Amino acid sequence: MTDEIDRVALAERAATAGSEVAAEGFRQGLAVETKDGKTDVVTEADRNAQRRVIEEIREEAIEDAIVGEEEDELKEVPDSGDSWVIDPIDGTNNYVRDLPLWTTSVAAVRDGEPVAAANISPALDEAFVAGPEGTTLNGNSVSVSEKTDPETFAVAPTIWWDFDHRDEYADACEAIVERFGDMRRLGCAQLTLGMVAAGMLEGTLTNVDPNPWDTVAGVYMVRQAGGTVTDLEGNRWRHDSTGLVASNGGAHEELLAAARSIE
Missing domain, CATH: 3.30.540.10 (Fructose-1,6-Bisphosphatase, subunit A, domain 1)
Structure with missing residues (x-):
C-alpha cells in the first residue's frame, strides 16, 4: 500500500x-x-x-x-x-x-x-x-477550539501516574486548576486527544513517557484538526518524546508552563 x-x-x-x-x-x-x-x-x-x-x-x-x-x-x-x-x-x-x-x-x-x-x-x-x-x-x-483565553479552557491531565508518582498527579491537577477554567480526566488518552481535535477540550498534558498506542493516533488527529502537539521542551512531539502537551494552539505556552511545573 x-x-x-x-x-x-x-x-x-x-x-x-x-x-x-x-x-x-x-x-x-x-x-x-x-x-x-x-x-x-x-x-x-x-x-x-x-x-x-x-x-x-x-x-x-x-x-x-x-x-x-x-x-x-x-x-x-x-x-x-x-x-x-x-x-x-x-x-x-x-x-x-x-x-x-x-x-x-x-x-x-x-x-x-x-x-x-x-x-x-x-x-x-x-x-x-x-x-x-x-x-x-x-x-x-x-477542528480545534478557537478559544484563546486560558480562563475559558477545559484541560485534561492524561496518562496514568503510578502510585509512587502521585505527587506528580497532584501537581498536574493543581497546575491545571490554577491556570485554566476547568479540568476533565477521562481515563482514555486517545479519546481525550480526539476531543481536543474536535474542540470539546482546549488541551491535555502529561509529563510521563507515553506509550505509542496511547498517543500516536490522537496526536495526528489534533494536528490535522489545526492543533499543536509538543514535548515538554516545546519541540514537535514524536512517538519517543518525553511528556505530551496538546492544545488548540490558542495558549500553548500556558499549557507548557503547566506541564513543566509538574515535579
Missing part, C-alpha cells in the same frame, strides 16, 4: 472491526486480569480485539510492522518503513467498570510519522478519523 487515502480507509476498517469485537464483551462480566500493577488491567476482549485488527490490516498490508499493546507485537515505532500502531481497547479501566469512555485505536505510520488514524468508540457511537484532508467525527469535519 502506498496511497495515504487507502491507509485512512484501512485504519478505519481495522479499528471498526476491532471495536466490534470489544463491544461484544462490554458490560458482559468478563474476567479481569492484571499485568504490571493493580490498575494495569487486561481482558480477553483486549487480546481478541487486537487479533481482529491485525487480521484486517494483514489483508492489505502484509509486510508492514505491527506495534501493539497486547501480546508479542512490537512495543516501539520503527523510524523507517511502514507500520501500524494499535490499541485494541484504550481505556480498559473504564471498559471493565462499564464506563463507555474507551476506544479502539489504529494509526498508520510511515518513517516514524503518522499518516492516517482512526479511533472508534462504539459505546459512544463516535468515530474519529484523520488523514491528509483533516479530521472527522462521524464523517463530519472537525
Whole structure:
C-alpha cells in the first residue's frame, strides 16, 4: 500500500472491526486480569480485539510492522518503513467498570510519522478519523477550539501516574486548576486527544513517557484538526518524546508552563 487515502480507509476498517469485537464483551462480566500493577488491567476482549485488527490490516498490508499493546507485537515505532500502531481497547479501566469512555485505536505510520488514524468508540457511537484532508467525527469535519483565553479552557491531565508518582498527579491537577477554567480526566488518552481535535477540550498534558498506542493516533488527529502537539521542551512531539502537551494552539505556552511545573 502506498496511497495515504487507502491507509485512512484501512485504519478505519481495522479499528471498526476491532471495536466490534470489544463491544461484544462490554458490560458482559468478563474476567479481569492484571499485568504490571493493580490498575494495569487486561481482558480477553483486549487480546481478541487486537487479533481482529491485525487480521484486517494483514489483508492489505502484509509486510508492514505491527506495534501493539497486547501480546508479542512490537512495543516501539520503527523510524523507517511502514507500520501500524494499535490499541485494541484504550481505556480498559473504564471498559471493565462499564464506563463507555474507551476506544479502539489504529494509526498508520510511515518513517516514524503518522499518516492516517482512526479511533472508534462504539459505546459512544463516535468515530474519529484523520488523514491528509483533516479530521472527522462521524464523517463530519472537525477542528480545534478557537478559544484563546486560558480562563475559558477545559484541560485534561492524561496518562496514568503510578502510585509512587502521585505527587506528580497532584501537581498536574493543581497546575491545571490554577491556570485554566476547568479540568476533565477521562481515563482514555486517545479519546481525550480526539476531543481536543474536535474542540470539546482546549488541551491535555502529561509529563510521563507515553506509550505509542496511547498517543500516536490522537496526536495526528489534533494536528490535522489545526492543533499543536509538543514535548515538554516545546519541540514537535514524536512517538519517543518525553511528556505530551496538546492544545488548540490558542495558549500553548500556558499549557507548557503547566506541564513543566509538574515535579
